[in-house]
Amino acid sequence: MALLGQAAATIRVEALEKRYGARTVLRDLSFDVPAGATLVVTGPNGSGKTTLLRLLVGLAAPTRGSVAVAVDRSRLGFVGHESLLYTELTALENLDLYGRLYRVRERRERIGMLLERYGLWDARNDRVTSYSRGMTQRLALCRALLHDPALLVLDEPHASLDADGVGLLEQELAAGREGRTVVVATHDPGRLDALTTQRLLLGAR
Amino acid sequence: MNGYLADVAALARKDLQLELRARDTLPAMLLFVLATLVVFHFALPASAGDEPAYGLLWVALVFTALLGLSRAWAPETAAGALDGLVLAPADRSAIWLGKTIATLAFLAAAEIVALPAFALLFAPLDGAALAGVALASLGLCAVGTLVSAMAAAARGREVILPLLFLPLAIPLVVGGVGAGISEEPGRFLAFLGLYDAVFAILSWAAFEYVVTE
Numbered sequence: 001m002a003l004l005g006q007a008a009a010t011i012r013v014e015a016l017e018k019r020y021g022a023r024t025v026l027r028d029l030s031f032d033v034p035a036g037a038t039l040v041v042t043g044p045n046g047s048g049k050t051t052l053l054r055l056l057v058g059l060a061a062p063t064r065g066s067v068a069v070a071v072d073r074s075r076l077g078f079v080g081h082e083s084l085l086y087t088e089l090t091a092l093e094n095l096d097l098y099g100r101l102y103r104v105r106e107r108r109e110r111i112g113m114l115l116e117r118y119g120l121w122d123a124r125n126d127r128v129t130s131y132s133r134g135m136t137q138r139l140a141l142c143r144a145l146l147h148d149p150a151l152l153v154l155d156e157p158h159a160s161l162d163a164d165g166v167g168l169l170e171q172e173l174a175a176g177r178e179g180r181t182v183v184v185a186t187h188d189p190g191r192l193d194a195l196t197t198q199r200l201l202l203g204a205r
Numbered sequence: 206m207n208g209y210l211a212d213v214a215a216l217a218r219k220d221l222q223l224e225l226r227a228r229d230t231l232p233a234m235l236l237f238v239l240a241t242l243v244v245f246h247f248a249l250p251a252s253a254g255d256e257p258a259y260g261l262l263w264v265a266l267v268f269t270a271l272l273g274l275s276r277a278w279a280p281e282t283a284a285g286a287l288d289g290l291v292l293a294p295a296d297r298s299a300i301w302l303g304k305t306i307a308t309l310a311f312l313a314a315a316e317i318v319a320l321p322a323f324a325l326l327f328a329p330l331d332g333a334a335l336a337g338v339a340l341a342s343l344g345l346c347a348v349g350t351l352v353s354a355m356a357a358a359a360r361g362r363e364v365i366l367p368l369l370f371l372p373l374a375i376p377l378v379v380g381g382v383g384a385g386i387s388e389e390p391g392r393f394l395a396f397l398g399l400y401d402a403v404f405a406i407l408s409w410a411a412f413e414y415v416v417t418e
Contacts, residue, residue, distance in 0.1 A: 078288075
């Protein structure tokens with residue numbers, strides 16, 4: 001494992017190890033991510049990228065070592081392998097639920113703005129189950145951005161997005177909110193070269 | 206506190222909305238409980254009297270609850286929505302409470318149909334028996350929602366859920382039947398109330414550990 005461009009910390013990972021039964025997924029991993037940085041995590045299949053991201057957002061607990069994130073849950077946005085959406089609800093209903101849970105101010109305006117920006121306004125009353133994978137990924141991004149997170153953690157966010165969708169995502173990451181820290185796991189780090197401030201390469205096991 | 210209750214209301218409303226749309230759970234529960242009572246009506250000898258019938262009512266209600274619980278977390282596991290809820294800043298116990306309320310609403314709806322059917326086919330239910338049903342249903346849903354969340358995260362959930370749930374439901378069956386047939390139903394109702402309070406608090410407090418690795 002190699003870490004490039006290390007600086008002071010907003011995320012601090014120390015001697016991190018994660019095992020599932022006898023299988024060690026991550027071993028002795030340490031790095032810091034400063035506020036406002038963009039960390040790109042890359043590595044081959046099975047190298048532990050998804051596991052690391054789940055540890056960073058608190059969906060998994062370390063076997064050894066520690067993960068400290070100086071951002072509370074209300075300011076954390078996460079896009080995972082799955083959409084984290086209710087497939088039998090519409091886009092509006094999904095975002096309204098999460099907007100309520102995150103206490104988003106001017107919730108309806110914010111939801112409308114995101115759905116417009118991501119090209120989903122016309123499909124806002126359709127159930128997610130009728131969406132294509134690309135549309136579902138766009139809606140997953142809307143859900144993660146709904147509360148204007150200070151830390152955005154994205155696991156393969158380009159997956160299933162068409163060229164327009166990729167453009168919107170990269171525009172979002174480039175424009176970002178001031179001081180937003182971004183962690184992206186991807187097989188294609190070249191796409192994010194212009195934004196990357198740190199790169200973490202996880203090795204194959 | 207208002208924020209907590211608003212979260213619970215939003216989560217319970219979401220489950221009711223999903224059920225109204227998909228109709229996955231409630232029709233199955235209604236059909237099951239009615240079919241079971243009809244089969245029991247023909248299976249029970251006419252000379253058996255009322256007391257065995259109360260026992261059969263509880264067999265029907267417990268397995269109807271189990272049917273509902275087996276579907277309870279399906280919307281959350283379909284596309285990882287439970288992770289989305291766990292990451293939200295809401296207290297994680299609100300997820301349990303919202304789901305418990307929705308599950309209780311489905312079970313109550315099944316009972317609204319099942320209890321008159323029971324009275325028609327078997328024997329009348331007095332106030333104590335109805336109070337027993339209400340209290341035991343609360344306990345079934347409180348503890349059942351917790352164990353169904355545990356089972357939902359496991360392989361072989363169809364086997365694990367009954368294994369975890371049925372032993373915990375036995376005291377509720379004892380209390381529910383006792384409230385229906387005893388000369389002194391008060392102590393059975395008090396027992397059910399105590400069970401509900403203890404297991405609701407335990408489930409409420411333990412839920413966070415069930416949904417995080």
